[in-house]
Amino acid sequence: MSVAEQSIAGAEARGHGFLASSVGRKVVMAATGVILFGFVTVHMLGNLTSYMGAEAMNHYAEFLHTMIHGMGIWVFRAVLLTAVGLHIWAATTLTLDNMAARPVGYRNQKNIASTWASRTMRWSGVILAVFIVYHLLHLTTGTVHPNFDHANPYANFVNGFKVPAAAAFYIVAQLCLGLHMWHGVWSCTQSFGLAHPRYDNLRRNFATGLTVLVVGVNISYPIAVLTGFIH
Amino acid sequence: MTKNLNLTLHVWRQKNAKCDGKFVEYPAADISPDMSFLEMLDVVNEGLIRKGEEPITFDHDCREGICGTCSMVINGRPHGPRERTTTCQLHMRSFKDGDSITLEPWRAEAFPVIKDLMVDRGAFDRIIAAGGFISVPTGSPQDANALPIPKQSADLSMDAAACIGCGACVAACPNASAMLFVSAKISHLGHLPQGQPERHLRVRDMIAQMDAEEFGTCTNHGECEAACPKGIKMENIARMNRDFIKASLTYRPATSGGGVG
Numbered sequence: 001m002s003v004a005e006q007s008i009a010g011a012e013a014r015g016h017g018f019l020a021s022s023v024g025r026k027v028v029m030a031a032t033g034v035i036l037f038g039f040v041t042v043h044m045l046g047n048l049t050s051y052m053g054a055e056a057m058n059h060y061a062e063f064l065h066t067m068i069h070g071m072g073i074w075v076f077r078a079v080l081l082t083a084v085g086l087h088i089w090a091a092t093t094l095t096l097d098n099m100a101a102r103p104v105g106y107r108n109q110k111n112i113a114s115t116w117a118s119r120t121m122r123w124s125g126v127i128l129a130v131f132i133v134y135h136l137l138h139l140t141t142g143t144v145h146p147n148f149d150h151a152n153p154y155a156n157f158v159n160g161f162k163v164p165a166a167a168a169f170y171i172v173a174q175l176c177l178g179l180h181m182w183h184g185v186w187s188c189t190q191s192f193g194l195a196h197p198r199y200d201n202l203r204r205n206f207a208t209g210l211t212v213l214v215v216g217v218n219i220s221y222p223i224a225v226l227t228g229f230i231h
Numbered sequence: 232m233t234k235n236l237n238l239t240l241h242v243w244r245q246k247n248a249k250c251d252g253k254f255v256e257y258p259a260a261d262i263s264p265d266m267s268f269l270e271m272l273d274v275v276n277e278g279l280i281r282k283g284e285e286p287i288t289f290d291h292d293c294r295e296g297i298c299g300t301c302s303m304v305i306n307g308r309p310h311g312p313r314e315r316t317t318t319c320q321l322h323m324r325s326f327k328d329g330d331s332i333t334l335e336p337w338r339a340e341a342f343p344v345i346k347d348l349m350v351d352r353g354a355f356d357r358i359i360a361a362g363g364f365i366s367v368p369t370g371s372p373q374d375a376n377a378l379p380i381p382k383q384s385a386d387l388s389m390d391a392a393a394c395i396g397c398g399a400c401v402a403a404c405p406n407a408s409a410m411l412f413v414s415a416k417i418s419h420l421g422h423l424p425q426g427q428p429e430r431h432l433r434v435r436d437m438i439a440q441m442d443a444e445e446f447g448t449c450t451n452h453g454e455c456e457a458a459c460p461k462g463i464k465m466e467n468i469a470r471m472n473r474d475f476i477k478a479s480l481t482y483r484p485a486t487s488g489g490g491v492g
Binding site: 195 | 304448
């Protein structure tokens with residue numbers, strides 16, 4: 001069989017499906033990633049109301065639950081759940097493909113260009129998935145919260161972070177979010193094909209800026225509670 | 232005059248694709264720093280042949296850095312420690328007396344080891360055959376300026392066409408992804424008018440073949456760009472992704488009818 005015939009057979013065996021292809025799944029990864037880092041940015045901004053006191057934060061929480069006749073929050077939840085599901089599906093299948101692509105490793109492989117963040121995406125992602133489950137059980141359902149009050153989100157926020165172990169886990173999770181976002185925000189522009197020498201610095205700087213902002217402000221919440229600045 | 236070098240090589244020896252391989256230690260004594268890396272291996276091999284042992288098998292051809300045949304991971308880096316240098320153009324003056332050098336083949340499911348440091352890169356040929364060409368009748372060359380091409384497009388195309396298909400990108404990639412190679416081949420045609428008619432077909436077919444060969448996928452580490460002896464840029468991968476997205480959005484299956492107005 002000639003090389004050309006082998007290629008036709010190979011490509012047909014694989015098919016041309018967008019979601020079956022490597023690049024297609026990377027685009028799914030990037031698109032859901034944009035939804036997720038968009039969400040964490042808005043989430044970080046919303047929580048700034050905690051610095052404005054109990055009334056402001058509780059009022060904001062009430063707004064989230066009542067917007068569009070109470071439908072708004074469910075639309076957000078549906079979109080986020082779908083995005084998280086697709087993000088994890090793409091990450092898992094791509095990771096398995098990547099591991100299968102090099103069954104025998106090197107004795108020593110030198111990393112020249114990759115960053116610690118890029119090499120730990122899988123781990124920071126897994127820690128974030130565990131954190132999200134904990135975070136929902138902690139401050140949304142209150143299942144693992146010491147004294148949860150559905151009517152008073154601000155009190156839940158303050159009392160939740162007064163437990164040092166909980167605050168520490170939040171801080172560690174935010175550092176993982178930082179690693180994940182710093183590589184992910186830049187990386188998604190590459191997956192979408194948004195590369196041009198004119199915007200290369202902008203892409204890096206945007207990723208760094210957004211990461212520092214989101215992670216910095218998010219870490220300030222448990223620290224503010226532990227130091228008594230928010231009480 | 233610089234002193235000759237005495238080195239220790241740790242070489243991956245593997246009889247064929249089916250056998251398990253292992254590292255074997257060889258001394259490389261009295262090596263001139265002016266030798267190329269491949270000449271050093273030739274000297275070691277002559278010693279092995281004289282002793283009646285099997286010489287180390289490695290790929291090589293032009294020995295002037297343009298054919299893309301030489302391939303081996305030297306101390307954890309494809310083509311060795313120097314940037315934009317193929318193994319054949321690497322000289323022993325890049326090493327110090329007493330150095331230990333580990334030699335491994337390209338490691339990828341899609342590049343099975345044929346013997347020792349030589350791997351089968353037929354997967355690249357099949358990717359090219361899947362779409363890395365233009366379908367035009369070839370005859371006598373047309374006038375040089377019959378088809379206007381901006382200088383910048385020609386330059387970008389030539390930069391991508393500098394890819395020699397050695398596979399260092401796959402070898403360096405932590406995921407054994409071939410996207411730098413495939414994107415270079417897609418870009419060098421995509422920048423030129425002759426490449427346009429089959430542009431969308433090409434990107435879909437080549438990526439389908441790349442996936443069928445079981446290469447990994449890009450996670451944007453950038454190791455490929457750092458290892459590439461020809462300086463192919465990751466910008467090409469972004470261009471390939473862009474073409475693939477457009478091609479997937481506008482894809483129409485081939486029909487036997489049509490064209491009737």
